[in-house]
Amino acid sequence: MIPFASQRGGGQDLASHLQNAYDNELTEVVEIRGAVASDLHGAFKEWEVQAETLTRCQKYLYSMSINPDPAQGELTRAQYLEYIGRAEAALGLADQPRAVVFHVKHGREHCHVVWSRIDAEHQKAVHIAFDREKLMQVTRSFARDNFLDLPAGYQKSRQKGQDTLYERTQQNQTGLSKTDHKQQVTEAWRHSDDARSFVQALAERGYILATGKRPYVLVDLYGGMHALSKLIDDKAVRTKDLRAFLAKDFPEESLPSVAEAEELAARHRKQIEQTQTDDRLADRLTALKHAQQLRRLALTQEQVARHRQHQQEREQLVSRHRAERHAQRHEHTSRMESTRVKRHEMRVTGLAGFLGRVTGVTAVRRAVHRYRDGKLLEAQRQQRTELANHQDEEKKLLAARQQRQTLAGERKITSLEKVEKREVAALKRDEIRKERVRERGPGNDMASLAQPHKTQAPEIEPNKAFLQAAAPAKEEVPDLRGEFWRAADEREDNSREDDDRGQQPEKDKPQRRR
Known part of the structure; x- marks a missing residue:
C-alpha cells in the first residue's frame, strides 16, 4: 500500500485525468459526496466556486492515490474504503466532500480519492500539516491490521525516493528517465578536461547549458529542465566546486535563459521531427x-x-x-x-x-x-x-x-x-x-545540438552566447606536465646564473645605472 498525496488546484484538469479511458483499462466513479453535480467536472467546479467565494485558497483540493502491492494480492473495496476512512480521519477531512475513483491500468487496480479542503460552514480551508507522516502512520497501522508487508521506504533503511511528478511527466513524454539523463551527463563529465570541453560534450549529447533560478541548469532537446549538479553521479563533485569550474569560461550573464534555451531546443527538435506526419x-x-x-x-x-x-x-x-x-x-x-x-x-x-x-x-x-x-x-x-x-x-x-x-x-x-x-x-x-x-536508437542518445541536423534548413543564428559556449575551444588544451618541467628548468637556470654572479669579484660587477 503506497499512498501519493498532495494539495492542488486545477480541478477541471484533474477531472479529465481521472476519467481518461485511454491511459486506463477501466475508470469507475464510485462515489461523489458533498456535491449537487453527479459528475467529476461539475463537483470539482462547485468546490472551486466555494474556494473562490468563501476563502482565498488556491489549492482547494487534496488528491491521494492508493497503489497496493500486486505481489500481495488485490484489495477488496471494503479494504480500500477502510483505508480511505483512516486517512481522512488522520488528515482532518472526515466530514469534507470527496470523490472516489477506481482505475485499472495494465491489469493493476488502484484508487484515487479527491477531497475538498473548503469547510463551507466555517468558511475556511482545512489546514493539513505533516500529511506524509500521518499517511505513513496510517499505512503502517493498516498493513499491520490486514497482515500486509510494508512497502520500500517505510522501513528504517530508506532507499532511493520516488520520482517527482515533473520527472514522471518528462519520462512519459520522452522515454528518458532520470537515470538516463544522469548517465549521459556523468559520461560527459568524466570524458572532459575543462569547462569548454564539458559544455561541448553536453551539447553533443543534446543538452544546453542555461541559467535560471539556479546559476547553471541544463535544458535537454525535448525542453526538459534539469539541475546540473544533480545529474553528475560523483559524490566528490559539489555544487560550489561545479560553479567555480564553469564560472571562468561561462559566467552566468553569458548563458541563455531557460526560456531562450527551450526556444532553441524547440527549433532543433522541429527540424528533427519535421518529417513526421500524422x-x-x-x-x-x-x-x-x-x-x-x-x-x-x-x-x-x-x-x-x-x-x-x-x-x-x-x-x-x-x-x-x-x-x-x-x-x-x-x-x-x-x-x-x-x-x-x-x-x-x-x-x-x-x-x-x-x-x-x-x-x-x-x-x-x-x-x-x-x-x-x-x-x-x-x-x-x-x-x-x-x-x-x-x-x-x-x-x-x-x-x-x-x-x-x-x-x-x-x-x-x-x-x-x-x-x-x-x-x-x-x-x-x-x-x-x-x-x-x-x-x-539502441544507444539512447539524443541528437547533438552542437552541429546542425542533416535535414536542418538555414535559420536565424540562435543565442550567440550559447554557441560560443558550446563551440569547441580554439586554443589547444595546455600540456600541464610540459609547462611544469619548463618552469622547473628555467628556475634551475636562474639559480645557476645567480650563483655565478655571486662568485665574481667586486670590481667585475656591473655598475648600477643612476
Whole structure:
C-alpha cells in the first residue's frame, strides 16, 4: 500500500485525468459526496466556486492515490474504503466532500480519492500539516491490521525516493528517465578536461547549458529542465566546486535563459521531427475516435430520451392543469345552479308571498341571498386564483427541474469532450515518445545540438552566447606536465646564473645605472 498525496488546484484538469479511458483499462466513479453535480467536472467546479467565494485558497483540493502491492494480492473495496476512512480521519477531512475513483491500468487496480479542503460552514480551508507522516502512520497501522508487508521506504533503511511528478511527466513524454539523463551527463563529465570541453560534450549529447533560478541548469532537446549538479553521479563533485569550474569560461550573464534555451531546443527538435506526419497516428486515432463515438452515442441517446420525456411531462402537466380548471369550473357552476334551483323551489307564493312583500320579509330575504352569493363568488374567485398560482408554481418547478437535467446532460457532454481531448493528447504523446525512442536508437542518445541536423534548413543564428559556449575551444588544451618541467628548468637556470654572479669579484660587477 503506497499512498501519493498532495494539495492542488486545477480541478477541471484533474477531472479529465481521472476519467481518461485511454491511459486506463477501466475508470469507475464510485462515489461523489458533498456535491449537487453527479459528475467529476461539475463537483470539482462547485468546490472551486466555494474556494473562490468563501476563502482565498488556491489549492482547494487534496488528491491521494492508493497503489497496493500486486505481489500481495488485490484489495477488496471494503479494504480500500477502510483505508480511505483512516486517512481522512488522520488528515482532518472526515466530514469534507470527496470523490472516489477506481482505475485499472495494465491489469493493476488502484484508487484515487479527491477531497475538498473548503469547510463551507466555517468558511475556511482545512489546514493539513505533516500529511506524509500521518499517511505513513496510517499505512503502517493498516498493513499491520490486514497482515500486509510494508512497502520500500517505510522501513528504517530508506532507499532511493520516488520520482517527482515533473520527472514522471518528462519520462512519459520522452522515454528518458532520470537515470538516463544522469548517465549521459556523468559520461560527459568524466570524458572532459575543462569547462569548454564539458559544455561541448553536453551539447553533443543534446543538452544546453542555461541559467535560471539556479546559476547553471541544463535544458535537454525535448525542453526538459534539469539541475546540473544533480545529474553528475560523483559524490566528490559539489555544487560550489561545479560553479567555480564553469564560472571562468561561462559566467552566468553569458548563458541563455531557460526560456531562450527551450526556444532553441524547440527549433532543433522541429527540424528533427519535421518529417513526421500524422499517418502513423491515423489507425490508432481512428480506433480511438470510434470508441469515443460509441461512448458519446450513449449520451446522445440519453439526451434524446430526456428531450422526449420532458416533452411528455409538459404535455401531461398541461392536460392535468386543463382538467383541474375544467373540474373547478364545473363545480362552481353546479353549485350556483343547485342554489338557484333550491331557492326557486322554496319560494313563497300566494298570501304568504303578498304578506312578505308588504312586511318587507321578501326584501330582507333577497338581501341575504345577494350577500351569500357575493361571498360565494368571492370564495370561488379565491379558489381560481389559488389554483392558477399552484399551477404556475408547478410549471416553474417542472421547468427548473428539466433545466437542471438539461444542464447536467450538457455538462456531461462538455466533460466528455474534455476527456476526449485528453485521450487524444495522450495518444499523440505516446506516439511522439515512441518516435523519439526510435530516433535515439539502441544507444539512447539524443541528437547533438552542437552541429546542425542533416535535414536542418538555414535559420536565424540562435543565442550567440550559447554557441560560443558550446563551440569547441580554439586554443589547444595546455600540456600541464610540459609547462611544469619548463618552469622547473628555467628556475634551475636562474639559480645557476645567480650563483655565478655571486662568485665574481667586486670590481667585475656591473655598475648600477643612476
